[in-house]
Amino acid sequence: MMKEKKGQIYLFSRAIRTGKTTALYNWVQDRPGAAGILTPDVHxxxxxxxxxxxxxxxxxxxxxxxxxxxxxxxxxxxxxxxxRARDILAAAVAQHPAWLVIDEAxxxxxxxxxxxxxxxxxxxxSYQSGQQDGQLLIVVRDSLLPQAINRYGLQDAIVLSEHLP
Structure with missing residues (x-):
């Protein structure tokens, strides 16, 4: 497990349809301070x-x-x-969660x-400016990772492809 620093941003990146959302769903169940959105398939x-x-x-x-x-x-x-998803994210940011998850960019x-x-x-x-103490995790498919890093200025983000923090 890696050491988490204040306001750290993570990019969880794999190919499409490789279980990113399922892995995150399972992961957030053990994180009571988590907030944000996932986009799972149900029925x-x-x-x-x-x-x-x-x-x-x-x-x-x-x-x-x-x-x-x-x-x-x-x-x-x-x-x-x-x-609705944007509203959920805005409400989550206002609560300063330990983990904020966005599925997906x-x-x-x-x-x-x-x-x-x-x-x-x-x-x-908000995370880059130090307004948030928690961690931010954004899901990005691997083919869009360079574009996401450039658009959001995430050169210092930790990229994860296997294990979640």
């Missing part, structure tokens, strides 16, 4: 999991969904779900500045 649909409240929220929707949708690859997401955030933005950028800045 073959991606959902938002609020780590602090242990509540699930709609994220991936069917084509017949009546609200606004955002298409990312083969997935359709409720546009309002991104607002993906193409929508990195290439279009949408999705969980500007929440991710604001959260990173």
């Amino acid at each position: 073959n649909r991606r959902v938002i999991y609020d780590i602090a409240t242990k509540r699930y929220h709609t994220f991936e929707v069917a084509d017949s969904y009546g609200g606004e949708k955002i298409t990312i690859g083969r997935f359709l997401f409720a546009k309002e779900a991104f607002a 993906g193409k929508l955030e990195l290439e279009q500045g949408e999705g969980l933005e500007p929440a991710i950028l604001n959260t990173v800045r």
Whole structure:
């Protein structure tokens, strides 16, 4: 286990569909001070999991969904779900958790500045400026890792691909 320093930022990075979210879900169960969001698959649909409240929220929707949708690859997401996720992250940052987890900084955030933005950028800045005592862990697929490091100025982040801290 590595020594954690105040405001340390970690990037958890592996290829897509390699169990990043499942590993994190199991990992946060042993961290009562954790907050943030995970995006696990439940009944073959991606959902938002609020780590602090242990509540699930709609994220991936069917084509017949009546609200606004955002298409990312083969997935359709409720546009309002991104607002909910950003709100969960903002509330988590305000609580100064021991661990804040963001699953994930993906193409929508990195290439279009949408999705969980500007929440991710604001959260990173909060940690980089010393406003947070806890640790920040952001999930990024391996193919987007260089882009995430550059966009968020994370050259000093600890990159994890196997074991979580």
